[in-house]
Structure formats: structure tokens, C-alpha cells
Amino acid sequence: MQKTKEITTFVKAVTLRDLKDLTSIKNDIEEGMILIIRITPLAQKSIEELREAIDKLYDFVKSIEGDIARLGEERVVITPPNVKIWKDSNKLQ
């Protein structure tokens, strides 16, 4: 990976429609992006698959020492290792 002194971090909004979408989400995080993931499309398709996806995201985030938090009913925020989610309480507004 090429490194420059002035690294721009990106925030990217994506939609989780299928378990297969996890691959690109993980790639983006590994590239240092902050992802805001809309999870409602997968929730409407299958609660079981959503649960599996969320479990996998939690495991992934733990393995890379990133951070993850729910954002209301519709979204989840995931960050790479150098970015943390500010938690006043246990729940995001």
C-alpha cells in the first residue's frame, strides 16, 4: 500500500442487501474507510441473514481493532483501527 504524509480518510455510505456485500464492506474498512451501512434492506429480506451479517461484522471489527455502533434503527457505523466511535452512552442517537 502506498503511503503519503497527508492521508485523506473517506466516509462511505453503503447498503447491505445480501451477505455477499460483506466482502466489499470489509475491503473498504481494510483500506481505511469509515462505513455507514444501511441495514434495512437485508432486515426486510431475512432477519436470520441480518443477524449473521452483524455477527460477522462484529467479529471482523474485533479482529482488526476497529469500532462498530448502531445508528438508529436503520444503520450501523464501522470504523478502521485509527478511528473510534464517540460513546456518551451505550447507544447512539
Next chain:
Amino acid sequence: MQKTKEITTFVKAVTLRDLKDLTSIKNDIEEGMILIIRITPLAQKSIEELREAIDKLYDFVKSIEGDIARLGEERVVITPPNVKIWKDSNKLQ
């Protein structure tokens, strides 16, 4: 401002209920935080005030060379200068 080599960036979720909330939002951005702002409480109170708040946020972001984008109906994302919002299209999902 004290600088360290390993700077942790924070993502913070906040709620905009009043024009007065803009002060702390601006302070957080100036401290390098990425803000995800829930705008619905102010929208429900006054569309005029919301419009004024959004205008002020756009002006502020432009002045500091940060970035701003709508996130669905309920939220706005604002970033400090070193963080950009990935835009595949003109609209975030």
C-alpha cells in the same frame, strides 16, 4: 493544539434540536471529529430554523474545507478537512 503522531479520529452522533446546537457541532468539527447529525427533531420544530441551520453548516464546512452530505431523510454527515465523503452519485444511500 497538541499533536501526537498517532491521532485518533472520532465519529460522533449528535442531535440537532435547536440553532444553539450549532456551536458545539462546529467545535467538534474544529477538533477534528466526524459528526453524524440527526436533524429530524429540529425539522419537526421548525422547517425555517432547519433551513437556516443547514445553510450555516454548509457555509461553515466550506470555510474550513470540510465536507457535508445528506444521509437519508434523517441525518447529515459533516467532516473536518482531512476527511472526505465518498460520493458515487450525488446522493448518499
